[in-house]
Amino acid sequence: MSTAKARTAHAKAILGPVLHQRLAETKVLLVGAGGIGCELLKNIVLTGFGKITLLDLDTIDLSNLNRQFLFRKKDVKQSKALVAAQTAAPFNPNVQITPIYGNIKEPQYDLEWFQQFDIVLNALDNLDARRHVNKMCIAAQIPLVESGTAGYMGQVQPIIKDRTECFDCVTKATPTTFPVCTIRSTPSQPIHCIVWSKSYLMGQLFGEDEDAVGELDEAEKQGENAQEIATLRREAQAFQAVRKALRSSTAAGAAKLVFQKVFDADVRNLLIMSDMWRARAPPVPLDFDAILDGTFVLRTGEPAATDTAPSNGKVNGVSKTANAAASGSKAPVNGVASIDAGSSAPAAGSGLKDQKQLSLKDNVLLFVSSTERLAARLQAGEDTITFDKDDDDGLDFVTATSNLRSAAYGIAEKTRWQVKEMAGNIIPAIATTNAIVSGLIVLQALQILRKSYTKLRNVHLTVKPAVPLSTSTMCPPNRSCGVCRDTYAKILCDPKRARLGDVVKGLLGDDEREISVYEDKRILSDPDWEDNYERTLESLNVSRGMFLTIVDEEGEWGTVSVGLGVLPADHPADAPPFILPDPLPRPPRRVKAPLPAPETPPPLPLKRRAPDDEGGDDDIIDLEPTPKRPKLKAADEGIKSPSKKRRLDEDGLILMEGKDDVLDDDIIVID
Amino acid sequence: MINATLTEEEVGRLDRQIRVWGFEAQQRLGTATEVIKNIVLSGVGRLVIMDGDEVIEEDLGSGFFFRDEDVGKKRVDAAKDRIESLNPLVTVETITAFDGLEGPGFDATIRGVDLVCVTDWDRDGLIRINEACRRQGKPFYAGGTYGVLGYIFCDLLKHDYVAPHDRSVPKEAQKNIKLSATYPPLSDALTHRWSSLTKRQTKDLNPAVVFAILALWEHQKVLGQLPTGPDDVAELESMANAMISAADVKKQVLETIPSDLIQTLSETARTEFSPVCAIVGGMLAQDILKTLAARDPPIANFFTFDGNTGAGTVCRMSMP
Known part of the structure; x- marks a missing residue:
């Protein structure tokens, strides 16, 4: 305990003696000890939240040190939660911090575990974990304060079941998509070439053998230019040949083969479609040998070498410098990260390489070397290689190929550093944004603890000059939300012994509705298919921490979600292997909405298209190969609950730091 | 922190820009603590902290650089090592001797820095320091909290900066344009x-x-x-x-x-509260960094924060 009695004088005056006293007994779960988490931990320790549990699955990286102020160089590779707790504890000896080095999605953090807390604070950087905590807090009926930051932007959202919207009530912005023709045939901006390289070309060459033809059929159905589709189909077939070359052990000339196909033959094929180039500058096929021996002329009257350096290079350089100073993050992150990754290049050198404008010849050489490196990895046994911004080979490949495509189309080229930022969509994490958001989280949390629900606000950190911190009052839950409109309950069971049918029948009691049962997106039974009823939950891969979801077949009643917990230690061995919730969960009758909400509200502000795109524009196809979308575990892959499926598809973009941010690759660009 | 991907020359140029002089006095130091933490983390070259007071028990509520055993020590002496450990690349200088805001000594101190920031000070003091900054042609920031309320005022004289010309267009299509803003001193504002x-x-x-x-x-x-x-x-x-x-x-x-x-x-009004200090100190440091980098429009010119709701607004006081 602190010996300084007046330590709490100010907090007591502001909170009032009652809340101040109660705060000392308040149990808070803080999820995340990264950018927001470090700041938030400091705030709640100083404010006097008495019992803090801090959980984070990550270890400290060198690149964290410039904004996660509880960490020092000596702490690198240690658990973030443990070190943060150690550093922050002396800020206020009156509070108790329990750090956990673990993943919030692990089964032991089940409903019962969540229910020990008075409030949960999210300081997470990835959508998947944020959604998980949202659902657990909704199910456990524990108030949550949600938060997120992206560059200078940030937001704080208090969430209380039945009182406010939950995190999933509002569709999260979907990844920006581009018309398929823009990416495949008529790019007009650097980002189009980067998306092409990262999401299309890399997938074609190094990814899974995809059904490109099927995708094109779909595009044709949606009214894309039929002639163009036919061209693309030929292109897809031609890829098979180069794929093979890259995987054969005699791949010495494979890079050149790829080049000739992608930057010469494919471009020539596109040029045949003269309609396409009536209002656009046509692309120029690139000549591998001529570029290397210096005789290649990209466009008449423009020498190749100077054409590749955009005239705004200087402006960019200055602004990047300024930005680095302002955010204090971008530049050092790159340098430090490459040291940390054991890169062979010295830090300073790689930094300069990153910012250098590459000539056409440089790009060809980089293309050859990166293609050879990637091919060697395939031959060494790697099955597929997808883009990862921290994978130097992939980044080099995307840099070179997107620049070569840009050159062919007369689009400004980008440095490796810029490509990394755009392709990985790294929004610089800014320490001050985290600091501001973490303060706002505490203020909303205190309103929740006061039960001053009318004073709760969503707070947005914006770049509007007159209103940098804008607030809005709380919205009621979305009636069709697939998360917070469910009726939740808890069942304690032994999955080894409990059979699905017994559990479901027990939960239904005398309710004889026709129902289907799901675990997450997997269907376990429906009214015409109860084969799994005799199987144990364990044999169905249903275990602690998961939910059994009971969906009314007629859609007239709400959905029941039952969280699985463990039986108490003293549960008699001869008793049934589960304890039903008491009372049994009874869903409310569904209020039929007059008009169904659109499945996916169009993300207008994020959708953009090239100014010169015309015709067929309304058919937007997401080109993402989605290599990291969650895969279904069971054999019933084809059958999915519609609402869950929808939610899965709405995975959106939120940044930013942390190598476990599995959604990175789903993001294309944020303004 | 900055030099990882910059050339020597660029680092040299930054270093000249990024010496900040902050000081605080009187009772409260929460806002200053937050500003100092943020500025040091950002990698600013040199920070001069001026404070003549000693740590009191109340400071422990928002001053995370202090421990129980620091009560009675000079604040800057107690905090210096902990501040420096945040970022070994930043030079932290401390000044405990305080010979008033008037006179040539004071002006000389300001002359050596690129920007001045004052926290939790009274109005007359702010006006005088602002005037001294004007004499030396230095941008001036002030900020502080009163319970759950807070403010930031700045007088950046004539400030030139670059900003995207239109945020509604795609990032790749954005061009930066040069802009300029003329600020009034606090007395006029x-x-x-x-x-x-x-x-x-x-x-x-x-x-x-x-x-x-x-x-x-x-x-x-x-x-x-x-x-x-x-x-x-x-x-x-x-x-x-x-x-x-x-x-x-x-x-x-x-x-x-x-x-x-x-x-x-x-x-x-006499109290300070850690989360409010984090918000105001975060906004203040962010704006100082924007100003030093001459990028994006800074606050113009009076930011106020309402901790009852979380709202923060900027009033243009005597600015067109």
Whole structure:
């Protein structure tokens, strides 16, 4: 305990003696000890939240040190939660911090575990974990304060079941998509070439053998230019040949083969479609040998070498410098990260390489070397290689190929550093944004603890000059939300012994509705298919921490979600292997909405298209190969609950730091 | 932290820009603590901290650089090592001797830095330091908190910066343009009248909080201290109302200061609260960094924060 009695004088005056006293007994779960988490931990320790549990699955990286102020160089590779707790504890000896080095999605953090807390604070950087905590807090009926930051932007959202919207009530912005023709045939901006390289070309060459033809059929159905589709189909077939070359052990000339196909033959094929180039500058096929021996002329009257350096290079350089100073993050992150990754290049050198404008010849050489490196990895046994911004080979490949495509189309080229930022969509994490958001989280949390629900606000950190911190009052839950409109309950069971049918029948009691049962997106039974009823939950891969979801077949009643917990230690061995919730969960009758909400509200502000795109524009196809979308575990892959499926598809973009941010690759660009 | 991907020359150029001089005094230091943490983390070249006071027990509530055993020590002495450990690349200098805000010594100190930031100071003091900064041609920032309210004021003289010309267009298509803003000193800003604002514009700026803070400054000037409790409610209220009237604020939006706000403020004006300091200190540091980098528009010119809701607005005081 602190010996300084007046330590709490100010907090007591502001909170009032009652809340101040109660705060000392308040149990808070803080999820995340990264950018927001470090700041938030400091705030709640100083404010006097008495019992803090801090959980984070990550270890400290060198690149964290410039904004996660509880960490020092000596702490690198240690658990973030443990070190943060150690550093922050002396800020206020009156509070108790329990750090956990673990993943919030692990089964032991089940409903019962969540229910020990008075409030949960999210300081997470990835959508998947944020959604998980949202659902657990909704199910456990524990108030949550949600938060997120992206560059200078940030937001704080208090969430209380039945009182406010939950995190999933509002569709999260979907990844920006581009018309398929823009990416495949008529790019007009650097980002189009980067998306092409990262999401299309890399997938074609190094990814899974995809059904490109099927995708094109779909595009044709949606009214894309039929002639163009036919061209693309030929292109897809031609890829098979180069794929093979890259995987054969005699791949010495494979890079050149790829080049000739992608930057010469494919471009020539596109040029045949003269309609396409009536209002656009046509692309120029690139000549591998001529570029290397210096005789290649990209466009008449423009020498190749100077054409590749955009005239705004200087402006960019200055602004990047300024930005680095302002955010204090971008530049050092790159340098430090490459040291940390054991890169062979010295830090300073790689930094300069990153910012250098590459000539056409440089790009060809980089293309050859990166293609050879990637091919060697395939031959060494790697099955597929997808883009990862921290994978130097992939980044080099995307840099070179997107620049070569840009050159062919007369689009400004980008440095490796810029490509990394755009392709990985790294929004610089800014320490001050985290600091501001973490303060706002505490203020909303205190309103929740006061039960001053009318004073709760969503707070947005914006770049509007007159209103940098804008607030809005709380919205009621979305009636069709697939998360917070469910009726939740808890069942304690032994999955080894409990059979699905017994559990479901027990939960239904005398309710004889026709129902289907799901675990997450997997269907376990429906009214015409109860084969799994005799199987144990364990044999169905249903275990602690998961939910059994009971969906009314007629859609007239709400959905029941039952969280699985463990039986108490003293549960008699001869008793049934589960304890039903008491009372049994009874869903409310569904209020039929007059008009169904659109499945996916169009993300207008994020959708953009090239100014010169015309015709067929309304058919937007997401080109993402989605290599990291969650895969279904069971054999019933084809059958999915519609609402869950929808939610899965709405995975959106939120940044930013942390190598476990599995959604990175789903993001294309944020303004 | 900055030099990882910059050339020597670029680092040299930055270093000249990024010496910041901050100091604070009087009771509270939460805002200063947050600003110092953020500025040091950002990798600013050199920070000069000026503070003559000693650590008191109350400082432990928001000053995370201090421990129980630091009570009684000079604040800057107690905090220096912990500040430096945040970022070994930043040079931290401390000054404990304080010989007033007047005179050539003071001007000489300002001359050696690129920007001055003052936290939790009274109005007359801010005006004097602002004037000294003007004499030396240095940008000036002030910020502080009163319970759950907070403010930032800045006088950046004539400030040139680059900003995207239009945020609504795609990032790749954006061009940066050079812009310039001319700031008034605090003494001029305080004469600001709200006559030209529409009802809507007035409302958006949360005028009650603006005038609550201006009234606290007036109270401090007239009575020599911030309000200490219920006995000061009447005085503070009448000061606020007189200022609202003098500034010609749209009566339909705000005719008199809300009495619950004044009552709370009378009890809490002398206190500071960690989360509020984090917000104001975060905004303040962020703006200082923007100004030093000459990128993006800085605050123009009076930011106020209302911790009851989380709202933060910027009022252009005597600025077009």
